[in-house]
Amino acid sequence: MDAFYASVEQRDDPSLRGRPVVVGGNPKSRGVVATASYEARQYGIHSAMPTAHAYRLCPSAVFVKPRMAAYREVSQRVRKILHDYTDLVEPMGFDEAYLDVTENKKAIPSATWVARDIRAEIAAVTGLTASAGVSFNKFLAKIASDLDKPDGLSVITRDRAPAFIDGLEVRKFHGIGKSTAARLAALGIFTGADLRARSEIELVRAFGKSGSFYYRIVRGDDPRPICPLRVRKSVGVERTFGTDVVGLPALESILATLSQTAAERLGSAGTSGKTLTLKIRFNDFRTLTRSRTERTCLHGPEALCDLAIGLLREIPEAAVSPVRLLGLSVSNLDTHDEAGDRKQPELPFDSNI
Amino acid sequence: MKVSVSSKNLVEGLRKILNIVTVRTTMPVLNNVLLRTQNGMLSMMTTDTDVSIVTNIECDIEEEGDITLPAKKFAQIIGSFPSGDVKLVTDPTMTTEISCGQAMFKIMGLPAEDFPEPAEVQELHKIDFNKIEFGKTLKKIGYSVSTDQTRPILNGILLSIHEGSITAVATDGRRLALVEKLLDDAGNGIDGDFVLPTKVVNELQKLLEQDGDVTVRLSESHASFIIDNSVLTSKLIDGEYPNYRQVIPGAFKNSVTIPREHFAEVLNRVSMVLNDAGASVKFKLEPNHLTLSASSAEIGEAEEPLEVSYEGDPVTIAFNPAYLRDPLKNLDCDDLTIRFNDEFKPVVILGDEGFLYVIMPMRS
Numbered sequence: 155m156d157a158f159y160a161s162v163e164q165r166d167d168p169s170l171r172g173r174p175v176v177v178g179g180n181p182k183s184r185g186v187v188a189t190a191s192y193e194a195r196q197y198g199i200h201s202a203m204p205t206a207h208a209y210r211l212c213p214s215a216v217f218v219k220p221r222m223a224a225y226r227e228v229s230q231r232v233r234k235i236l237h238d239y240t241d242l243v244e245p246m247g248f249d250e251a252y253l254d255v256t257e258n259k260k261a262i263p264s265a266t267w268v269a270r271d272i273r274a275e276i277a278a279v280t281g282l283t284a285s286a287g288v289s290f291n292k293f294l295a296k297i298a299s300d301l302d303k304p305d306g307l308s309v310i311t312r313d314r315a316p317a318f319i320d321g322l323e324v325r326k327f328h329g330i331g332k333s334t335a336a337r338l339a340a341l342g343i344f345t346g347a348d349l350r351a352r353s354e355i356e357l358v359r360a361f362g363k364s365g366s367f368y369y370r371i372v373r374g375d376d377p378r379p380i381c382p383l384r385v386r387k388s389v390g391v392e393r394t395f396g397t398d399v400v401g402l403p404a405l406e407s408i409l410a411t412l413s414q415t416a417a418e419r420l421g422s423a424g425t426s427g428k429t430l431t432l433k434i435r436f437n438d439f440r441t442l443t444r445s446r447t448e449r450t451c452l453h454g455p456e457a458l459c460d461l462a463i464g465l466l467r468e469i470p471e472a473a474v475s476p477v478r479l480l481g482l483s484v485s486n487l488d489t490h491d492e493a494g495d496r497k498q499p500e501l502p503f504d505s506n507i
Numbered sequence: 508m509k510v511s512v513s514s515k516n517l518v519e520g521l522r523k524i525l526n527i528v529t530v531r532t533t534m535p536v537l538n539n540v541l542l543r544t545q546n547g548m549l550s551m552m553t554t555d556t557d558v559s560i561v562t563n564i565e566c567d568i569e570e571e572g573d574i575t576l577p578a579k580k581f582a583q584i585i586g587s588f589p590s591g592d593v594k595l596v597t598d599p600t601m602t603t604e605i606s607c608g609q610a611m612f613k614i615m616g617l618p619a620e621d622f623p624e625p626a627e628v629q630e631l632h633k634i635d636f637n638k639i640e641f642g643k644t645l646k647k648i649g650y651s652v653s654t655d656q657t658r659p660i661l662n663g664i665l666l667s668i669h670e671g672s673i674t675a676v677a678t679d680g681r682r683l684a685l686v687e688k689l690l691d692d693a694g695n696g697i698d699g700d701f702v703l704p705t706k707v708v709n710e711l712q713k714l715l716e717q718d719g720d721v722t723v724r725l726s727e728s729h730a731s732f733i734i735d736n737s738v739l740t741s742k743l744i745d746g747e748y749p750n751y752r753q754v755i756p757g758a759f760k761n762s763v764t765i766p767r768e769h770f771a772e773v774l775n776r777v778s779m780v781l782n783d784a785g786a787s788v789k790f791k792l793e794p795n796h797l798t799l800s801a802s803s804a805e806i807g808e809a810e811e812p813l814e815v816s817y818e819g820d821p822v823t824i825a826f827n828p829a830y831l832r833d834p835l836k837n838l839d840c841d842d843l844t845i846r847f848n849d850e851f852k853p854v855v856i857l858g859d860e861g862f863l864y865v866i867m868p869m870r871s
Contacts, residue, residue, distance in 0.1 A: 407533040421657035453654045456529075463530060497785055498681045498827045499867040501754040501853060 155232065155276075156283045156304035158249035159225055160191035163218050165281050174199070174215035181209035181217050184394050184478070188220050192304060225249075228280050235275050239268055242380045252292055254380040266309050273307060289315070291376035293328045300326075315374045320347035327371060329364065337361075346372055389425070391415045392481025398437045399477045406463050412482045413459035425487045426451040430458060432465040433481035434472060441479075444468050451488050458482065508542070508572025508597040512549055514588045514607060516564045520551050521582045523737055524560045526710055527553040528578040534623075536575055540582075541622045542595065543573030548736075552622070553578055558707055559625035562737040573619035574603050581605075584612055625731075625740040632697045632725040634668075634690070638734065642715030643839075644675050644686045645708050647862055650833040652705050653679035660746040663702040667748075670698075676751050682830050683751055683865045701725055702744040710739060754865055756853055759846040761819040763792060767843045767858065770813065771835040777801045777809045778828040787825040787869040792817055801828075824850045825869040831856075834864045 155161065159177040164170045174194035178201075179185010187208050190199040197212035205217065229248040236243045239262075242254035255268045262268045269286040276284045283305035287298025294310045297318075301308040310318055324343055325335035341360065343349050349357075349372045357365030370377065391412050399405055409432075420426050430452060431445035444465040452458055462482055466472050521540070529537055534556075541552040548563040574597045585593060588607040596604040597616070605612040645664065653661035658680070665676040668690070676685040690697075703711075707730075714734045715721060722733040731740040777799045778788055791798040797815045802808035824847065835843070840858040847854040847868075856864040 403535065406530075410533065417656055421655070454656045460530065498830055498869065500680050501678070501683060501865060501867060503680065503749050503754055 155228075155249035156285055157189055157191050157195075158228075158282075159189035159220055160194070160218075161282050162221075162224055162228055164191060166224070170216055170218075174212050176205065176208050176212075176215050176217050177220050178208070178217070179205045179394075180219070181205045183396055186394070228282065231279055232276055232284070235272060235279060238275075239272060242382055244380045244382055252295065252380050266307070269307055273305075291374070292378050292380070293371050293376040294318075294374065296328060297322065297326060312374070319372060319374060320345065320350065322346045324349055327368070328376070329367065334361070334364075386425070386487060388431075388483045388485035388487065389416060389419045389427070390431075390481060390483025391419065392433060392479060392483075394435075394479045395477070399480075400475075402466070402473050405466060405472060405477060405480065408480055409462045409466065409482070410455070410459050412480060413455040413462055416458055416482050416484060417455040420484060426453055427484040427487040428452065429484065429486035430461045430465070431481075431483045431485065432462050433479070433483070434466070434469060434477055435479035436471070437476040437478045439478070442469055447486060452484060458484065508544060508574055508595065508603075509570035510544060510549055510566045510568050511592050511594050512564060512566035513590070514585060514593045515590055516566075517585045517593055518582075520562045520564045521578075521585060523562050523714060524551055524553045525578060525582055526713075527555055527558055527560050527706075529555045536617050536621045536623075538577055538579075539575035539617055539622070540578040541573065541575045541619055543619060544568050544571045552625070554623055554625060555706075556623055557704070558710070558739070558741045559623075560710065560737060560739045561625070564736065572597055574601065574616045575619055575622050576603055576614055576616045580614065584614070625738075626729050626742070628724050628729045628731045628740060629726040630724045631727065632668075632695070632699070632723075634695065634697060634723050634725070635720045636723065638715040638717065638719050638721045641721055642712055644688070645712055645715075647686055647834075647837050647859065648675055648677040648684035649705075649708055649712070650837065651677035651679055651682055651684040651864075652708070655679065660702060660744055660748055663704045663744045664708050665748045665751070666701045666703065668697045668699055668701075676748070678749075678751060681867065683754060684834060685751065685863050686859075687861045687863070697725075699725070700748055701730060702746070702748055703730060704741060704744055707739065707741040714739065754853055755863065756846075756848060756855065758848075759855070760848050761792075761817070761822070762844055762846045763797065763815050763817040763819075764842050764844045765797065765813065765815045767835060767838060767840055770843060771832070773799055773811050773813055774828055774831060774835070777811055780806045780809045781828070782806055784829065785827070788828045788831075789823055789825050791821075791823045792819070793821045794818055822850060824854070826854075826866065827869055830866050834858065834862075838862065 160175045163175055163177060172193065174197060175191040176187055176194050176199060177189045178187040185205050187199060187201050187203045187205055189201055194212060194215050199208040199211050225248055236251060236253060239260060240253055240255050240258045244252040255265050258268055265288045269288050273284050273286055276282065285299050285303045285306045287295045287308050289295040289298050289310040290312055294315060298308040298310045323345055324330055324338050349368060354366060354369040357369050361368065393412065399408065428451055429445055429447040431443055433441065433443045435441040446461060446465060537555060543550050547568065549566040550561055550563045552559060552561040584605060588610065591607055593605065593607045601616045601618060603614050603616050605614060648664065652664060661679060667674045667676065672687060672689050674685055674687045711732060714737055719735065724731045728743055729740060730743055731738055774788065778801055780801050781803050782805055786803060788799055788801045795815060795817060796812055798810060798812045800810040834856055838858040844857045845854060850868050853865050853867055
């Protein structure tokens with residue numbers, strides 16, 4: 155979906171159409187931009203940027219608080235449309251999904267035609283535009299979907315793929331973020347062509363297991379299948395503070411609240427996990443994480459909080475430096491449902507206890 | 508406040524109340540223990556606002572008063588003293604001098620006024636139990652309490668008092684343990700259900716080790732337990748406990764009696780070849796014989812027969828050994844009786860008087 159949250163706002167409030175719209179926290183507070191409309195992007199505003207910064211870039215932009223319920227509803231409608239074509243849908247958040255349409259329910263022979271039909275149907279049902287990328291693997295389909303935004307459709311065929319990848323900057327590759335891009339640059343690797351010139355062993359030495367993955371994707375070989383039921387890997391919660399928080403007692407009481415929320419989210423996801431990760435961001439934006447894995451699953455807010463406080467105390471600086479953000483996430487989740495038959499069966503209570 | 512108290516009594520008292528103290532709290536005073544002179548005794552109290560515990564110890568009072576001190580640090584200091592008298596002297600700046608022998612500490616405290624008083628229990632019912640009996644009851648079922656925070660009502664033990672009997676129940680939805688007992692004096696006409704949070708159950712067990720009586724006071728929302736010089740008060744868990752009777756089968760086709768300790772030994776031995784929590788041990792029953800067996804692809808297999816009294820048809824039932832181990836460990840009886848209908852329906856284990864355990868067989 156193109157500029158999803160912002161587009162929903164512009165659809166629902168005609169006075170916002172054609173204007174720079176920023177969905178996110180209040181610009182006077184310390185929230186971040188969730189989505190910027192294309193008009194706002196012209197001012198250099200992008201998602202994850204502090205809203206205060208966005209405000210400096212474009213004071214005339216309209217700042218709107220997110221209405222998650224509205225977005226969720228649209229997202230569900232779109233998902234329904236996608237499932238009319240195939241059940242191999244791998245959602246990536248609210249506004250993005252991978253589809254494997256090799257065999258589709260409507261027996262449409264070309265993936266490009268499927269993409270065209272889906273885009274038309276989304277526009278008709280939701281009044282919003284979506285962009286699609288078509289290719290023979292996830293990596294290239296994602297790249298393709300970014301080529302002609304908004305309201306576009308691009309195709310990367312097998313024939314075009316090598317030339318296309320060669321010209322691509324490495325930072326656009328899946329799994330290559332800012333810091334990996336910098337490390338690649340230090341090795342003289344800037345484009346797909348540069349990356350392809352390196353041997354697998356050289357990349358593995360520099361990047362470990364990921365090196366192997368880079369070696370393959372740069373050859374158009376992305377082995378990742380579409381996973382319709384992508385298993386949740388972590389459950390987390392984080393909070394950016396209105397004003398910086400200083401001192402362990404204050405941070406610890408915030409951890410107590412975060413633990414409560416994290417435990418509730420684990421509960422509603424029906425899972426628990428063995429690893430807890432604490433994330434702390436100081437007011438100069440330096441971000442540290444500390445994590446610990448227990449032998450058994452962590453149950454309840456108390457267990458999470460005790461561990462979180464322990465992790466916090468491992469960061470001596472936390473006691474003195476102003477903190478901008480704290481986060482907790484639980485991973486190494488219990489995957490008990492994968493072997494449903496081997497689980498201890500429930501007693502036959504008739505009501506939902 | 509100016510008091511003198513034996514270090515042994517202090518340590519003993521702190522041991523009973525220290526577990527209630529939470530480290531994670533938005534109220535710093537909850538990290539503290541409240542000390543105050545009351546009726547010629549030194550009263551020490553901790554609380555997490557849901558559960559509170561007061562214990563009174565003998566002391567010499569030179570000057571009445573009160574203070575709160577960081578509980579864990581206070582306990583650490585007292586614990587480090589040799590046996591002898593400890594002097595506690597509090598000054599108006601909230602500093603408390605703690606001295607014993609040559610050692611002298613000055614510890615910063617917080618005012619007693621900031622300390623939340625425990626809930627006043629509007630007594631509806633009062634009932635006395637023998638401490639050891641009551642402690643054993645809690646121990647025999649406590650392991651079945653659910654730790655799943657999404658079903659809070661199951662995070663505690665149900666005390667159901669009706670028609671002169673009390674039933675203590677714990678279940679996590681996969682197994683259920685209960686102990687049922689007749690009450691003296693027909694329970695004084697008490698009729699009601701009360702769900703005690705796990706935290707209280709755990710703390711109670713520590714206080715119930717010696718002989719004597721515990722007086723339980725119950726209200727709609729709270730319970731308090733008066734045990735010698737201590738009072739433990741707790742909120743009850745709000746909500747309706749599920750109808751546990753419905754999972755206990757009314758009739759059984761088969762019954763097998765097994766010596767408990769030997770059975771526990773064999774079960775532990777056989778399950779050594781299992782390496783994941785979802786694995787099961789098979790129970791192959793034939794007249795007068797039970798053979799336990801287990802296997803896993805990664806480790807191998809194990810098998811061991813037991814002499815039992817069984818007269819039914821040959822049948823094989825599978826159980827998760829983890830769910831059998833707890834009752835085996837916490838009972839006192841010589842023989843256990845397992846009653847069942849077939850390999851799919853709920854199975855009941857009986858042992859000590861009034862004890863009953865229900866568990867589902869595993870699908871094998």
